[in-house]
Amino acid sequence: MKSRWTLPIITLAILIRSAAFAVDIPDVTFKTREVGTVIFSHKFHIKQKGLKDNCKSCHKAIYDLRKKVPFTMADMKKGKSCGACHDGKKAFGIAQCVRCHPAGNVIFKVKETGPVLFRHDNHLAIYACRSCHTKLYEAGPNKRTTMAQMEKGKSCGACHNGKNAFSAGECIKCHPVKEIEFKIKEVGNVTFSHTAHTGMYPCGECHDKLYLPSSGNKRISMSDMEKGKSCGACHDAGSAFTVKENCDKCHKM
Ligand code: HEC
Ligand code: HEC
Ligand code: HEC
Ligand code: HEC
Ligand code: HEC
Ligand code: HEC
Ligand code: HEC
Ligand code: HEC
Ligand code: HEC
CATH class of the missing domain: 3.90.10.10 (Cytochrome C3)
Structure with missing residues (x-):
């Protein structure tokens, strides 16, 4: 049952309620396709000097809740919607995009x-x-x-x-790599240098072919390496020094 009194009554109810619980007025969410979501905080705005508990400074001087219309930034620069105050004087100006459109x-x-x-x-x-x-x-x-x-x-x-x-x-300016420490009790830890190796190979030479880019890889034994797994794929006396010797080139002994 809609009558032309419904909205004023609801509004009145909200006004009475908000006089006592001003902080209860919900945030308003504006969705834009181009630059994401803007949250307008009633709670914050009605606490501002000159606006305190004064719904009228915006309703319906600026916003008429009976006919919600979307505004463009061009409208705002001309003083409509948020631009009525966000003009660089009453409040920060429209040029400060990220204060309203968070871009993290x-x-x-x-x-x-x-x-x-x-x-x-x-x-x-x-x-x-x-x-x-x-x-x-x-x-x-x-x-x-x-x-x-x-x-x-x-x-x-x-x-x-x-x-x-x-x-x-x-690659590494966008895909950062760090040095990898293999902890081995028996013979001393091994540091694998991404920096040294990415100077010689693209990421794809090792990921995902030999390792997932995570610490969740299965541990590999030296005998598997001798059969060409992990470091042994290259450290086979062919492309690089072999894993069958040179223990101290990799293990900190
Ligand atoms: C140099 C390019 C660049 C500029 C300039 C730029 N953005 Fe973005 N923006 C991106 C990229 C890249 C993404 C991520 C897109 C994806 O997830 O596919 C993004 C995503 C976003 C998102 C979604 C955020 C999310 O967490 O998914 C928002 C909101 C956004 N941008 C807002 C802005 C606003 C507002 C500005 C200006 C103040 C801006 N961007 C300027 C490149 C840019
Ligand atoms: C600084 C400006 C401003 C002040 C002050 C303000 N509002 Fe709003 N209010 C808005 C904006 C902006 C919207 C969203 C309008 C739209 O969507 O077109 C809104 C929307 C609303 C809505 C509809 C909410 C919804 O989700 O659709 C209610 C209800 C409302 N305001 C109540 C109040 C009351 C009550 C007060 C006083 C305590 C108040 N407002 C003070 C700016 C303000
Ligand atoms: C004071 C807060 C505020 C600031 C500052 C602001 N915007 Fe907006 N912007 C909004 C709101 C709110 C909407 C949604 C309006 C609506 O739907 O009624 C919006 C909508 C938009 C839109 C979609 C509508 C259109 O105009 O095409 C774009 C794009 C946009 N903003 C870009 C920007 C850029 C770029 C800047 C900085 C130069 C900026 N905004 C600064 C609040 C702001
Ligand atoms: C009636 C005046 C008025 C209107 C209309 C208004 N604002 Fe504001 N706004 C203020 C004042 C005053 C401040 C505090 C001073 C400052 O930060 O520059 C403020 C601050 C803000 C802040 C900073 C809040 C924080 O947490 O730091 C955001 C974000 C903001 N406004 C968004 C909006 C958006 C989005 C709109 C439009 C939908 C809007 N405002 C409309 C007066 C207004
Ligand atoms: C300017 C930053 C940047 C640089 C430099 C860069 N990447 Fe990327 N790369 C990305 C981003 C961002 C994605 C994810 C894109 C997406 O999901 O839309 C990506 C995705 C990838 C992917 C998965 C998609 C595919 O192409 O298979 C691989 C693999 C990759 N990059 C490897 C590399 C390698 C190798 C290099 C050096 C030759 C490199 N990247 C240089 C930013 C960069
Ligand atoms: C509109 C042009 C443009 C686009 C699109 C762009 N960049 Fe950039 N980016 C630059 C410029 C210019 C610099 C600074 C100059 C330089 O470092 O060469 C830069 C710097 C960077 C830096 C170094 C500074 C920092 O933020 O750490 C990284 C990393 C980077 N961009 C990643 C990306 C990724 C990832 C994407 C895509 C998702 C991307 N850029 C898209 C222009 C762009
Ligand atoms: C010569 C082989 C090799 C090349 C080339 C290589 N990686 Fe790796 N990467 C490894 C090894 C070995 C590990 C450690 C795997 C493990 O912990 O089990 C690793 C681990 C990683 C990890 C996970 C690190 C962590 O948090 O534990 C990331 C991310 C990664 N690599 C990214 C890259 C990117 C990006 C490139 C290219 C720029 C690259 N890698 C090139 C061998 C390589
Ligand atoms: C895709 C081939 C490839 C893989 C896989 C590879 N390496 Fe290498 N590595 C090389 C090449 C080529 C060199 C340089 C030639 C040489 O020193 O014999 C090298 C050099 C090194 C060096 C000497 C340079 C430095 O960083 O101080 C060490 C140590 C090393 N690798 C350790 C490892 C370890 C540990 C692994 C396994 C986690 C591994 N490498 C996996 C190809 C590879
Ligand atoms: C190219 C570098 C490299 C060389 C050379 C190398 N290792 Fe390793 N070793 C590793 C890495 C990396 C691991 C850990 C692998 C893992 O956890 O996935 C490892 C693991 C081990 C382990 C524990 C796993 C197992 O097989 O029991 C022992 C013991 C070991 N190495 C002994 C040796 C001895 C002895 C030599 C010399 C004959 C040697 N390693 C040469 C890189 C190397």
């Missing part, structure tokens, strides 16, 4: 190499949102990109081409 670290999970970190903050020192959104990415799940596609200019490769930024060939 993004982690790409890559099975073959381990996680890749993309840092918005470092990139935002150089670029505006529109350099990447939505030309290269939606702010949401995107289709996965392979390195082969990146080398043709997709995703990170649009800039990481050796001209605008370091090239997609410099």
Whole structure:
């Protein structure tokens, strides 16, 4: 049963309730396709000087709850919606995008190499949102990109081409590696140097062929290595010194 009084009554109820429990008014979530979600906090705003308990400063001076209309950033720059106050004087200006559109670290999970970190903050020192959104990415799940596609200019490769930024060939700048310590009681620990080996081989030479990029690999015995497993795939007196001798080149004795 809807009448033209329903909304005013609800609003009145909320107003009465909120006079006593001002903090109870829920956050409002705006979803955008391009740059993600914006949360508007009633709780925070009604505590501001000049706005305290004053629903009227926004309702319906700025927002009419009976006809919710989406606003664009262009509208806001002209003083509509958030832009009525966020003008750089009454409140921080519209130019400070990330204060309303949080853009944090993004982690790409890559099975073959381990996680890749993309840092918005470092990139935002150089670029505006529109350099990447939505030309290269939606702010949401995107289709996965392979390195082969990146080398043709997709995703990170649009800039990481050796001209605008370091090239997609410099694997460890995006896929970080660390030195690996194998703990062996009997004969002393072994340090495997990624840095030394990635200077000679691409990641794919070892991952996933010989090792998963995780510490969850099965332990390998020296006799298996002599048959060509793990380090023994190369350390066979062919490509590199053999595991049948040279114990102290690998084991800290
Ligand atoms: C600084 C501005 C501002 C103030 C002050 C403010 N609001 Fe809002 N309010 C908004 C915005 C923005 C929306 C979302 C409008 C839209 O979706 O179009 C909203 C939406 C609402 C909604 C609908 C919620 C929903 O989920 O759809 C209610 C109810 C509401 N406000 C109540 C209040 C009351 C009660 C007060 C005073 C205690 C108040 N507001 C003060 C900005 C404000
Ligand atoms: C004061 C908070 C605030 C700031 C600062 C802000 N935005 Fe927004 N932005 C919003 C809200 C809220 C919406 C959703 C509006 C709606 O749906 O009514 C939005 C929507 C958008 C949209 C989708 C609508 C459109 O205009 O195409 C884009 C893109 C966008 N913002 C980009 C930006 C960029 C880029 C900046 C910095 C230059 C920025 N925003 C700064 C609050 C903000
Ligand atoms: C009636 C004035 C007014 C309107 C309208 C308004 N704000 Fe604000 N807002 C303020 C004031 C005042 C502050 C505190 C001063 C500052 O941070 O610059 C603030 C602060 C904020 C903050 C910082 C909160 C924090 O936790 O630090 C965010 C985020 C924000 N506003 C988002 C929005 C969004 C999104 C909209 C539109 C949907 C909006 N505001 C509309 C006045 C307003
Ligand atoms: C240099 C390129 C670049 C710029 C500039 C950039 N972004 Fe992004 N953004 C990305 C990438 C890459 C992703 C991750 C896409 C994916 O998950 O497939 C992303 C994802 C996002 C997401 C989703 C976050 C998540 O956790 O999934 C949001 C929200 C976002 N960006 C907002 C912004 C805003 C707001 C700006 C401007 C202030 C901005 N971005 C500028 C590259 C960029
Ligand atoms: C719009 C162009 C652009 C896009 C797209 C882009 N980058 Fe960058 N990136 C740069 C520039 C420019 C620098 C700084 C110059 C340099 O280091 O060569 C940089 C620096 C970096 C750095 C070093 C600084 C830091 O943040 O640690 C990393 C790592 C990085 N980018 C990763 C990525 C990844 C991963 C992607 C894709 C998800 C990506 N970038 C997409 C332009 C871009
Ligand atoms: C500019 C940053 C960057 C550089 C440099 C880079 N990668 Fe990637 N790589 C990524 C990102 C981000 C993903 C995940 C992309 C996705 O999921 O959409 C990825 C995915 C991959 C994948 C899984 C997808 C595929 O292509 O099979 C492999 C394997 C890989 N990288 C290996 C490498 C190797 C080897 C190099 C050096 C030749 C390298 N990467 C250089 C950022 C980079
Ligand atoms: C010569 C062989 C070799 C090459 C080349 C190589 N790795 Fe590894 N990687 C290893 C070994 C050995 C381990 C340790 C496996 C274990 O702990 O069982 C490892 C482990 C890892 C791990 C897991 C580290 C941890 O947290 O325990 C990651 C991530 C990784 N590699 C990434 C890479 C990336 C990215 C590249 C290319 C830039 C690369 N690796 C190239 C041999 C290699
Ligand atoms: C894909 C081939 C390959 C695999 C797999 C490999 N290595 Fe190597 N390694 C080499 C080559 C080539 C050299 C340089 C030539 C030489 O020293 O004989 C080398 C050099 C080394 C060196 C001397 C350089 C340095 O880092 O100080 C050590 C130690 C070493 N490898 C340990 C290991 C261990 C431990 C493993 C297994 C966890 C391993 N390697 C797996 C190819 C490989
Ligand atoms: C190329 C580097 C390398 C050389 C050379 C090497 N080892 Fe190892 N060794 C390893 C690594 C790495 C492990 C641990 C493998 C694992 O946990 O998956 C290991 C494990 C072992 C173990 C414990 C597992 C087992 O087989 O019982 C013993 C004992 C051992 N090595 C003895 C030796 C002796 C003796 C020599 C010389 C004849 C030697 N190793 C030469 C890298 C090497």
